[in-house]
Amino acid sequence: MRRNTWLAALQGAVVPLVLLAIWQAASSSGLVNAKILPSPVAVAVRWWAYLAPAEPYDPANGGYVAWLFSGELIMDAMGSLYRVVMGFLVGAVLALPMGLAMGASRAAFRWLNPLVEVLRPIPPIAYIPLSILWFGLGNPPAIFLISLGAFFPVLVNTIAGVRQVDGIYLRAARNLGAGPLTIFRRVMLPAATPYILSGVRIGIGTAFIVVIVSEMIAVNNGLGFRILEAREYFWSDKIIAGMLTIGLLGLAIDSGVTRINNHLLRWHRGLEH
Amino acid sequence: MSDILINHVYKRFAVPGNEVVALKDINLDIASGEFICLLGPSGCGKSTLLNAIAGFSHPTEGSITVGGRPVVDPGPDRGMVFQEYALFPWMTVFKNVRFGLEVKGVANDVADARVRELLDMLGLSEFGERFPKDLSGGMRQRVAIARVLALDSPVLLMDEPFGALDALTRRSLQDELLKIWARLGKTIVFVTHSIEEAIYLADRIVVLTYRPGTLKRDIRVEMPRPRDAASPEFNTLKRELSRLVSEEQQRHEAAERAGLTTD
Ligand SMILES: Nc1ncnc2c1ncn2[C@@H]1O[C@H](COP(=O)(O)OP(=O)(O)OP(=O)(O)O)[C@@H](O)[C@H]1O
Numbered sequence: 261m262r263r264n265t266w267l268a269a270l271q272g273a274v275v276p277l278v279l280l281a282i283w284q285a286a287s288s289s290g291l292v293n294a295k296i297l298p299s300p301v302a303v304a305v306r307w308w309a310y311l312a313p314a315e316p317y318d319p320a321n322g323g324y325v326a327w328l329f330s331g332e333l334i335m336d337a338m339g340s341l342y343r344v345v346m347g348f349l350v351g352a353v354l355a356l357p358m359g360l361a362m363g364a365s366r367a368a369f370r371w372l373n374p375l376v377e378v379l380r381p382i383p384p385i386a387y388i389p390l391s392i393l394w395f396g397l398g399n400p401p402a403i404f405l406i407s408l409g410a411f412f413p414v415l416v417n418t419i420a421g422v423r424q425v426d427g428i429y430l431r432a433a434r435n436l437g438a439g440p441l442t443i444f445r446r447v448m449l450p451a452a453t454p455y456i457l458s459g460v461r462i463g464i465g466t467a468f469i470v471v472i473v474s475e476m477i478a479v480n481n482g483l484g485f486r487i488l489e490a491r492e493y494f495w496s497d498k499i500i501a502g503m504l505t506i507g508l509l510g511l512a513i514d515s516g517v518t519r520i521n522n523h524l525l526r527w528h529r530g531l532e533h
Numbered sequence: 534m535s536d537i538l539i540n541h542v543y544k545r546f547a548v549p550g551n552e553v554v555a556l557k558d559i560n561l562d563i564a565s566g567e568f569i570c571l572l573g574p575s576g577c578g579k580s581t582l583l584n585a586i587a588g589f590s591h592p593t594e595g596s597i598t599v600g601g602r603p604v605v606d607p608g609p610d611r612g613m614v615f616q617e618y619a620l621f622p623w624m625t626v627f628k629n630v631r632f633g634l635e636v637k638g639v640a641n642d643v644a645d646a647r648v649r650e651l652l653d654m655l656g657l658s659e660f661g662e663r664f665p666k667d668l669s670g671g672m673r674q675r676v677a678i679a680r681v682l683a684l685d686s687p688v689l690l691m692d693e694p695f696g697a698l699d700a701l702t703r704r705s706l707q708d709e710l711l712k713i714w715a716r717l718g719k720t721i722v723f724v725t726h727s728i729e730e731a732i733y734l735a736d737r738i739v740v741l742t743y744r745p746g747t748l749k750r751d752i753r754v755e756m757p758r759p760r761d762a763a764s765p766e767f768n769t770l771k772r773e774l775s776r777l778v779s780e781e782q783q784r785h786e787a788a789e790r791a792g793l794t795t796d
Pocket residue numbers: 546547548553554555573574575576577578579580581582726744794796
């Protein structure tokens with residue numbers, strides 16, 4: 261078992277390593293212009309410089325930990341993460357009750373669904389001009405856009421989740437004496453969680469896409485801003501370093517969400533804990 | 534008083550271009566503490582009748598009273614056990630059994646003690662913290678039984694509760710149910726299409742006809758328990774019931790051939 265996981269890890273590393281070797285060889289031999297495609301080593305060096313604290317350690321400016329995280333990359337990543345979290349929370353906190361209401365009540369669905377159907381196909385990106393007009397620059401428009409991106413996946417999945425609740429659970433609950441409120445809270449809501457959580461996961465994924473775009477346009481820090489800035493100086497190594505950081509951050513967020521989901525859904529048939 | 538009175542009950546379902554008479558003029562008095570089996574082929578209206586007693590659907594005509602009160606809604610005075618168990622998969626076994634007590638507003642420590650007692654009674658003590666997905670079918674149905682027993686309802690309604698279980702598990706749950714029934718004195722309405730199961734369990738077996746669902750025969754079973762499936766009385770009754778049920782089964786198959794149903 262142990263051996264197999266190691267083997268699998270090794271196997272998974274082969275293709276990336278070969279590509280990396282080819283990339284390095286192409287750069288070293290001068291086959292490609294380093295301004296267009298810098299060598300992996302150059303990217304790694306730049307990545308390190310981007311990550312490391314800019315100033316030497318000075319106790320006068322605060323603690324060691326603060327210094328350790330004072331590098332530009334860390335600051336950018338924290339900025340992006342903050343916007344993803346805030347935007348997602350705003351979107352999800354609005355979408356969840358609305359989705360529950362629309363899933364549980366035919367009347368609520370009839371009133372609200374036409375509006376949802378009209379607004380949903382508009383990509384959050386298309387709101388950029390309006391969001392700048394309304395909120396100016398900085399965090400507010402970015403969080404607005406991200407919350408839009410998170411809102412619809414959570415909404416749509418919550419509606420579907422409530423609607424697919426198996427009638428047998430509702431019948432069992434009524435038979436056991438539960439009233440509408442108890443049924444909603446203790447039966448419909450938990451029965452809908454697998455759907456809601458998959459909406460959450462899609463919503464966070466969308467929020468992460470939107471954060472990068474909105475930083476390129478409305479904010480002057482964050483990972484999205486940084487790679488666009490690097491292009492202006494022709495720092496292709498920094499662009500790639502920033503992209504890799506975006507990828508790693510996305511991976512970290514997604515695996516965190518997956519772990520939380522697995523815990524919350526440990527009762528669910530489809531999952532092994 | 535937990536007798537069940539079923540008075541001229543009709544149930545008609547509208548289907549495209551037609552209507553299905555699922556129940557036609559059903560009259561049945563079930564005495565308090567009686568164990569009654571509803572028997573008949575698929576589609577004869579057993580579940581329809583049970584759901585009407587449970588209050589999940591209302592008769593088109595006629596009335597049902599349980600313990601002197603007309604049935605209007607589902608309620609914890611008529612605990613139901615479903616063939617599909619219907620356990621809440623997001624709750625542990627313990628929480629499932631506790632659910633009805635919580636709804637009733639029973640104090641925490643009293644509820645906990647009651648749940649432990651029920652789990653013990655059904656041989657589930659070890660499984661309190663498991664989720665339903667980690668249990669076998671037999672165990673799940675034990676949990677479902679514990680869950681309705683927690684309600685302490687005078688009437689138990691069971692819709693083919695053991696239909697999905699293997700023969701051995703089925704027999705052990707039948708014995709368990711008889712023990713519980715003898716001990717707690719519940720009125721049990723038990724739906725099955727197994728003739729053997731009906732004879733093994735019931736005080737009284739009611740055979741329904743296929744479309745329209747009417748009472749075909751109402752038979753009292755006098756044999757002492759535990760009943761021996763190899764005994765002559767058992768087999769005489771079994772032959773008699775087989776004949777009655779297979780007449781209805783043939784009508785069902787004829788309807789199927791005529792394309793009237795897909796039951
Ligand atoms: N909601 C419904 N709409 C239309 N017809 C229905 C509906 N529910 C039941 N029926 C019909 O009523 C008849 C009785 O159904 P019921 O489910 O009570 O049968 P049953 O005896 O429980 O059968 P089984 O052994 O298969 O569970 C069947 O012919 C069925 O097709």
